Amino acid sequence: MVWLQQEPVVSLWFAGLQLGGSAITEGFKLLIDRSRPLHQLVLDHGASFPSVHTFCTALLVFTLWTLCLPHIQDQETQLITVLIGIGWIAMAAISRVYLRDHYLSDVLASVCLASGWWLLVTPAEAFIQAKMRQFLPEGMLKSWPHQN
Numbered sequence: 001m002v003w004l005q006q007e008p009v010v011s012l013w014f015a016g017l018q019l020g021g022s023a024i025t026e027g028f029k030l031l032i033d034r035s036r037p038l039h040q041l042v043l044d045h046g047a048s049f050p051s052v053h054t055f056c057t058a059l060l061v062f063t064l065w066t067l068c069l070p071h072i073q074d075q076e077t078q079l080i081t082v083l084i085g086i087g088w089i090a091m092a093a094i095s096r097v098y099l100r101d102h103y104l105s106d107v108l109a110s111v112c113l114a115s116g117w118w119l120l121v122t123p124a125e126a127f128i129q130a131k132m133r134q135f136l137p138e139g140m141l142k143s144w145p146h147q148n
Helices: 008-032 052-071 075-098 104-135 138-142
Strands: none
Touching (some): 052 075, 075 104
């Protein structure tokens, strides 16, 4: 939706944020190589720490908040939106522990890691997007739908 309504740079920014974060979690998985809990309800292989599902869900919620909250005028609606996002992250985390794919520490660390990644990278958003505009073909930026 952002791809069509905004511009390709914003869409690529959010995609890069998600992909970069996923790469970080995979790096941690390889580095730490923690075994998964025993007696999984749904058999899963690979390392347990950190939970990529929880990490990516948290990043998605942060992205949706960034896109939606500035357009919501009512504070009660903003609060409800934030609480729904927190609930969504919590449900992803709880489901990973319930299915015995992760330990509680895996999902808590994933939320902290996602928050840290978000807080580390987003202050540089304007700079990175300006650099991206320099490298994208000019025709792509001018002929993009919904752009003046």
